[in-house]
Amino acid sequence: MNKRELKELCIKTIDENRDEIIRIGNEIYKNPELGYKEFKSTEIVKKAMENLEGRLETEIAYTGCKIVANEEKQGPRVAIIGELDSVICADHKDANELGNIHACGHNVQIANMIGAAFGILKSGVFKHLDGSMEFIAIPAEECVDYEYRAQLQKENKIKYIGGKQEYLYRNGFDDTDIILQCHMIGLEEGKECIINTDTNGFMTKMVTFIGKSSHAGFAPHEGINALNMAELAMNNINAQRETFKDEDKVRVSMVISNGGDLVNVVPSKVTMEIMVRAFSIDAMIDANKKVNRALQAAALALGGKVEIKDSIGYLPMKGDRNLGDIYKENMMEYLNLTDDNFIMEYKTAGSTDLGDISQIMPCLHIWSNGITGGLHTEDYKMRDEEKAYILPAKMLALSLIDLLYDDAKQAKDVIKEFKPFFTKEEYLKFLEDYVATHEFNYID
Numbered sequence: 115m116n117k118r119e120l121k122e123l124c125i126k127t128i129d130e131n132r133d134e135i136i137r138i139g140n141e142i143y144k145n146p147e148l149g150y151k152e153f154k155s156t157e158i159v160k161k162a163m164e165n166l167e168g169r170l171e172t173e174i175a176y177t178g179c180k181i182v183a184n185e186e187k188q189g190p191r192v193a194i195i196g197e198l199d200s201v202i203c204a205d206h207k208d209a210n211e212l213g214n215i216h217a218c219g220h221n222v223q224i225a226n227m228i229g230a231a232f233g234i235l236k237s238g239v240f241k242h243l244d245g246s247m248e249f250i251a252i253p254a255e256e257c258v259d260y261e262y263r264a265q266l267q268k269e270n271k272i273k274y275i276g277g278k279q280e281y282l283y284r285n286g287f288d289d290t291d292i293i294l295q296c297h298m299i300g301l302e303e304g305k306e307c308i309i310n311t312d313t314n315g316f317m318t319k320m321v322t323f324i325g326k327s328s329h330a331g332f333a334p335h336e337g338i339n340a341l342n343m344a345e346l347a348m349n350n351i352n353a354q355r356e357t358f359k360d361e362d363k364v365r366v367s368m369v370i371s372n373g374g375d376l377v378n379v380v381p382s383k384v385t386m387e388i389m390v391r392a393f394s395i396d397a398m399i400d401a402n403k404k405v406n407r408a409l410q411a412a413a414l415a416l417g418g419k420v421e422i423k424d425s426i427g428y429l430p431m432k433g434d435r436n437l438g439d440i441y442k443e444n445m446m447e448y449l450n451l452t453d454d455n456f457i458m459e460y461k462t463a464g465s466t467d468l469g470d471i472s473q474i475m476p477c478l479h480i481w482s483n484g485i486t487g488g489l490h491t492e493d494y495k496m497r498d499e500e501k502a503y504i505l506p507a508k509m510l511a512l513s514l515i516d517l518l519y520d521d522a523k524q525a526k527d528v529i530k531e532f533k534p535f536f537t538k539e540e541y542l543k544f545l546e547d548y549v550a551t552h553e554f555n556y557i558d
C-alpha cells in the first residue's frame with residue numbers, strides 16, 4: 115500500500131470507530147480525577163487498549179497506561195500522548211462532588227490518542243510503517259494538589275510532581291524519539307488550530323509560616339500570628355511585580371492552603387502554595403529569588419519562622435517547527451484549508467510538563483479548536499464533538515504515518531534537525547539542583 119492508501123484506510127477506521135471514540139471521551143469527562151489519582155480513567159483507557167495489537171503496560175507513572183506496537187522494527191519511535199488528569203473548578207455545572215472537572219479538555223486528548231491508536235493499530239496500517247509507535251495515557255499534567263503529591267513522594271510512590279517528568283525518570287521515554295500531542299482551546303471562527311507554541315516555565319513552593327498560638331481575645335500580645343506573616347508576604351510579593359519585565363511574562367500566583375484553625379486562637383501555622391512562572395529559565399530563577407526574599411522579610415517583621423520548599427515545576431516549552439509543518443500539511447490537505455485557517459505562532463504564559471520533554475526531544479503540541487469558554491473556568495464547554503474528538507485523532511494518526519512511512523525518512527529528518535537543550539541525565543540533574551528547602555527563623 116502506498117502512503118495515500120494507508121492514510122485513507124486510517125481515516126476510514128477512525129470514522130468506523132467514531133461512536134466508541136466519543137464514548138470514551140465522554141466517559142472520562144464523567145469521571146474527572148486529579149493527577150496521580152486517575153485510577154478509574156486509566157481503567158477506561160486500558161479497556162479500550164486491550165483489544166488492540168501491541169504490548170500493553172499499566173502503572174507507567176504511578177497511574178496511566180500505554181500500548182506499544184511494532185517494537186521489533188528498527189526505525190524511530192513516535193509517541194502519541196493524551197493526558198489523564200482533570201482540574202478543579204467547583205463552579206462548573208458538571209463538576210463532581212470534589213469540584214473536579216475536565217475543564218482543560220484532557221478527556222478530549224485521551225479520545226484523540228485512542229482514536230489515533232484505532233486508526234493506526236486496528237486498521238493494520240502499522241505493519242506498513244518503518245518504525246515503532248506508542249499511545250500513552252499519561253498522568254498528572256496539571257501542577258496542583260501539592261500536599262497529596264508531597265505525600266506520594268514521602269511514600270516513595272513518585273519522585274516528581276509532573277506526570278511526564280515522572281514517566282521520563284522511570285525510563286518511559288528512553289525508546290521514544292518524537293512526541294505528538296493535541297490540547298483543546300477555544301478559537302475564533304475560521305481558525306482551526308494553533309500550530310507552534312512556546313510556553314513559559316515555573317517553580318513551585320510550599321511555604322509554612324510558623325508563629326506562636328495564644329488566646330486571640332485576652333492574650334494576642336503573647337502570640338506570633340502566622341496569618342499576619344502570610345498577609346505581609348503577599349504584600350511584599352505584590353510590591354515586586356513592577357520589577358518583572360514584560361517580555362519575561364512573569365506570573366506569581368498564590369493561595370493560602372491553611373489559614374489557621376480556630377478564630378479565637380492566634381494562628382501559629384499557616385501554609386501557602388506559590389507558583390512562579392517566567393518565559394526563560396533565568397527570569398524564573400530571578401523571580402523566585404525575589405519571592406523568597408519577600409517571604410523571609412515577612413517572617414523577620416513578626417519575629418516568626420518560615421520554611422520554603424522549592425522545586426522546579428515545568429520548563430519552558432519550545433514546540434518543534436518541523437512537526438508543526440507536518441500536522442499543518444495534513445490539515446490543509448484533509449480539510450481543504452488555507453493559511454488563514456491557522457494561527458502559526460503562540461507564546462503563552464501558561465505551562466505544561468511537555469515543556470520539559472521538549473528540551474530533550476522533538477515535541478508537537480497543537481491547540482485544537484472544538485470547545486468554547488476559557489480553560490479551567492466554569493464557562494468551558496464542548497462545542498463540536500467531531501472537531502474536538504475525531505479530527506485531531508485523524509490528524510495525529512496521519513502525521514504519524516508521514517513520519518514513519520518509507521524508511522521513516524521524515525522522522526529521521528526531524529530527529530536530525532532537533533537541537534536538544536539537555537540529555538535526559540543533564541535534565542534530571544538540573545531538577546535535583548533546584549530542589550531546595552530554605553528556613554528563616556526569627557523566633558527569639
Ligand SMILES: [Zn+2]
Binds near residue numbers: 201218490
Ligand atoms: Zn490545564
Ligand SMILES: [Zn+2]
Binds near residue numbers: 255297
Ligand atoms: Zn491541559
